Amino acid sequence: MTVDPERLDVPVDGGTLAAYRWPGDGPVVVAAHGITSNHRSWGVVAAALAGELTLVAPDLRGRGRSNALPEPYGMDRHADDVAAVLDHLGTDAAVVAGHSMGGFVATAFAERHRARAHALVLVDGGPPLAIPPGVDVDDALAATLGPAMQRLDMTFADRGEYRAFWQQHPSFAGIWTQEVDAHVQHDLVGEPPEMRSACVKAAVQVNGRELLAGEQVRSAIDRVECPMTLLWAPRGMLDDPGGLYDEQRLHGLDAEQVPDTNHYSILLGEPGAKRVAAAIRRAV
Numbered sequence: 530m531t532v533d534p535e536r537l538d539v540p541v542d543g544g545t546l547a548a549y550r551w552p553g554d555g556p557v558v559v560a561a562h563g564i565t566s567n568h569r570s571w572g573v574v575a576a577a578l579a580g581e582l583t584l585v586a587p588d589l590r591g592r593g594r595s596n597a598l599p600e601p602y603g604m605d606r607h608a609d610d611v612a613a614v615l616d617h618l619g620t621d622a623a624v625v626a627g628h629s630m631g632g633f634v635a636t637a638f639a640e641r642h643r644a645r646a647h648a649l650v651l652v653d654g655g656p657p658l659a660i661p662p663g664v665d666v667d668d669a670l671a672a673t674l675g676p677a678m679q680r681l682d683m684t685f686a687d688r689g690e691y692r693a694f695w696q697q698h699p700s701f702a703g704i705w706t707q708e709v710d711a712h713v714q715h716d717l718v719g720e721p722p723e724m725r726s727a728c729v730k731a732a733v734q735v736n737g738r739e740l741l742a743g744e745q746v747r748s749a750i751d752r753v754e755c756p757m758t759l760l761w762a763p764r765g766m767l768d769d770p771g772g773l774y775d776e777q778r779l780h781g782l783d784a785e786q787v788p789d790t791n792h793y794s795i796l797l798g799e800p801g802a803k804r805v806a807a808a809i810r811r812a813v
Contacts, residue, residue, distance in 0.1 A: 532576065533711075534568070536594075539587070539617045541610050547594035548587040548614050551575035555582040556813055558624045559611055561631030562586065563654070564736055565677045565728045567593035569712035570628060573797050576708065577806035582813060587614055589634070591732025593715060602732040604739055604746045608637040615645060624812045626650040626805070628796045630736055632759075636749040639757075648756040648812040652805055653773055653792050655759060656782065657747035658740055670737035675767050681730045686722040688714055699768040700791045704798040712797065758808050759784040762801070764791035 534549035549568045560571045568586035575584045588595040590610055591602050611634065615623060622645045627635035632654025639646035649655070660669055671678050676698055685691040695701055695713045718727045739746040750757075759782050761774045768791045776786075787795050787804045795801035 532572070534572075534575070534584075534586075537585070537614075537617060539610075539614050541590075541598065541613045542606070543599040544597065545595075546587050546590065546598065546610050546613065548585055548617070551578070551584045553578060553580040553583040556623065557583045557585055557615075557618055557620045558626060558809055558813065559614055560584060560586040561607070561611065561625070561627040561634040562589060562592070563629030563631055564740070565592070565674065565681070565716075565726070565733055566629070567712065567715050567727070569708075569715045570796055571626075572708040572711060573706075573799060573802035574626075574805050574809070577799070577802045578809065582809065585614060585618065587611070589631075591729040593727050596718075596727045596729050600731070600735070602729075602735045604633055604637040604736065604743070604749075605641060607634045607736075608641045611638045612642050612645060621645065622647045624648045624650060624809060626652065626809055627654060628652040629654040629792065630740060632656075633740060633746055633749065636753055637746065639753045639755055640749045643754055646753075646755045649753065649758070650805070650808050650812050651757065651759040653760070653762050653795055655750050655757075656774060656779060657750075658773060659778070660741050666738050666741045667734065669741055670734070673766060674737075677766070678733070680726050681728055681733065684719075684723045684725050685717065687724065688717060691717050691724065700764075700766060700793040701797075702768070704794050706799075709797050756812065757783060758812060760787050760795065760801075760805060760808055761785075762787055762790040762792050762795040766792045
């Protein structure tokens with residue numbers, strides 16, 4: 530069953546960050562989403578936590594209901610926005626979880642706000658991504674994200690058309706649920722017949738370049754001092770064999786593969802979400 534979280538309006542540099550809280554009996558965990566995603570990507574994990582912890586996930590700057598916030602959109606600013614969420618909640622330190630780009634937000638937070646990072650739970654993101662030398666970064670970003678990037682230049686007649694667009698995505702086959710639909714629909718803004726993604730394309734491009742070519746961002750994981758766990762998917766963003774990471778590239782990290790998942794289903798599919806929730810419980 531889909532449970533709508535409570536919205537929190539968090540003061541940050543340049544305006545208000547929209548954050549969303551699934552209340553629970555335990556400590557606060559802050560969760561950061563992926564590069565073209567929104568807070569609702571954490572809804573299946575919130576359900577798996579079953580009220581044991583308080584999960585708070587912002588729409589990161591340039592996405593969702595935080596899309597009116599101004600630049601800079603860089604990882605340092607995202608990390609400071611996460612710190613502002615903790616300030617708003619009156620929480621000194623917390624476990625920070627991050628999926629995909631959110632994993633890099635988490636490592637940037639742990640570097641910039643060391644005393645406030647109790648532990649990190651990284652989900653298919655955080656360690657540097659592989660990019661062949663000489664490849665244009667913007668081309669690599671478009672190729673890596675595929676439909677998720679293409680939709681930023683598209684308009685949709687209504688919510689049904691947007692739903693159908695995502696249901697054709699190979700990574701969502703077999704995992705479409707009410708919660709996945711809520712995640713997709715939160716991204717859609719505007720009025721029929723010209724609705725579009727809430728993501729600010731410039732924000733996606735800035736962060737994509739950081740992930741693929743920003744050495745400070747890519748190496749932040751090497752400077753994390755708090756405990757850190759990584760869960761990774763064996764299949765990629767298009768459900769393709771060979772995910773973003775493999776055992777060789779993750780050597781030396783506390784990393785566990787989540788079998789039979791891709792980059793999206795590791796968070797939005799129930800089996801993957803249960804593994805993520807279990808890792809968060811251990812980190813707390």
